[in-house]
Amino acid sequence: xxxxxxxxxxxxxxxxxxxxxxxxxxxxxxxxxxxxxxxxxxxxxxxxxxxxxxxxxxxxxxxxxxxxxxxxxxxxxxxxxxxxxxxxxxxxxxxxxxxxxxxxxxxxxxxxxxxxxxxxxxxxxxxxxxxxxxxxxxxxxxxxxxxxxxxxxxxxxxxxxxxxxxxxxxxxxxxxxxxxxxxxxxxxxxxxxxxxxxxxxxxxxxxxxxxxxxxxxxxxxxxxxxxxxxxxxxxxxxxxxxxxxxxxxxxxxxxxxxxxxxxxxxxxxxxxxxxxxxxxxxxxxxxxxxxxxxxxxxxxxxxxxxxxxxxxx
DNA sequence: GCATGTCAAGTTGTG
DNA sequence: CACAACTTGACATGC
Numbered sequence: 111x112x113x114x115x116x117x118x119x120x121x122x123x124x125x126x127x128x129x130x131x132x133x134x135x136x137x138x139x140x141x142x143x144x145x146x147x148x149x150x151x152x153x154x155x156x157x158x159x160x161x162x163x164x165x166x167x168x169x170x171x172x173x174x175x176x177x178x179x180x181x182x183x184x185x186x187x188x189x190x191x192x193x194x195x196x197x198x199x200x201x202x203x204x205x206x207x208x209x210x211x212x213x214x215x216x217x218x219x220x221x222x223x224x225x226x227x228x229x230x231x232x233x234x235x236x237x238x239x240x241x242x243x244x245x246x247x248x249x250x251x252x253x254x255x256x257x258x259x260x261x262x263x264x265x266x267x268x269x270x271x272x273x274x275x276x277x278x279x280x281x282x283x284x285x286x287x288x289x290x291x292x293x294x295x296x297x298x299x300x301x302x303x304x305x306x307x308x309x310x311x312x313x314x315x316x317x318x319x320x321x322x323x324x325x326x327x328x329x330x331x332x333x334x335x336x337x338x339x340x341x342x343x344x345x346x347x348x349x350x351x352x353x354x355x356x357x358x359x360x361x362x363x364x365x366x367x368x369x370x371x372x373x374x375x376x377x378x379x380x381x382x383x384x385x386x387x388x389x390x391x392x393x394x395x396x397x398x399x400x401x402x403x404x405x406x407x408x409x410x411x412x413x414x415x416x417x418x419x420x421x422x423x
Numbered sequence: 424g425c426a427t428g429t430c431a432a433g434t435t436g437t438g
Numbered sequence: 439c440a441c442a443a444c445t446t447g448a449c450a451t452g453c
Contacts, residue, residue: 117446187431
């Protein structure tokens with residue numbers, strides 16, 4: 111069984127998350143700023159409940175929660191703690207409700223902190239900010255019962271070998287509560303599944319397999335082989351493997367193949383995934399959001415096998 | 424109202 | 439060297 115996952119947003123379902131800019135808050139008193147942030151956090155926590163209901167209603171089994179759920183939480187000037195917010199109690203209540211709903215309806219929750227989290231950076235302040243950001247995600251994950259915080263390894267200053275060592279060192283300094291939720295994903299320019307596998311197994315860190323990134327940044331492994339490595343890394347912890355899929359804009363023609371298209375081209379769905387005996391989670395990264403997930407589900411379950419294609423490239 | 428420029432942050436590759 | 443790409447849209451501003 112494939113557990114299909116939606117990433118962060120909806121295009122059709124009336125669920126929207128709110129945000130604020132640091133500059134707009136800077137003109138307010140601290141008290142006013144915290145009031146405004148509190149309202150946004152509460153609205154977003156309630157919107158998360160709407161999002162999970164929609165996810166469940168559409169028949170999806172996973173949801174990636176936007177990192178912006180608490181706007182500007184780690185910002186150097188505008189940042190705050192949850193207990194600084196006037197609505198802290200209500201916010202925690204709404205998140206607890208989301209947690210229960212997800213558990214009851216078997217919705218797997220994850221986070222994917224953005225590109226600013228670079229544990230392999232050679233710059234101390236970048237690493238410190240990354241740790242802060244991960245602790246924020248860890249706190250939210252505890253409150254909503256999210257299982258996975260998925261990140262990339264990061265840059266490769268000084269060569270991949272050195273960068274991996276920096277990552278290892280900085281990873282080990284993170285609180286245990288954060289470490290046990292982290293997962294590492296192959297990226298589209300630097301680190302391939304082969305680059306990550308040994309590190310992941312050594313740190314008991316599961317590996318998220320993004321097949322599109324693997325096609326952009328290949329390592330000689332077939333998709334089947336890389337899928338196997340990913341499954342291994344999750345099996346070790348007795349957890350369900352996690353994959354990502356997306357299709358490039360412009361159908362692999364010239365231009366940047368890295369940007370995402372509205373829908374998943376059925377030919378981009380690896381045929382070998384249909385033969386897997388074990389359950390897995392598949393996040394669908396596509397601009398048409400829930401419509402793209404629905405279309406892919408229909409393509410897989412409704413009309414037999416998708417066309418086999420690009421098995422290794 | 425509505426159009427449009429702007430948002431905290433890192434790293435890499437392209438034109 | 440500027441800019442786009444990475445989960446992206448929503449907010450703030452000015453007409």
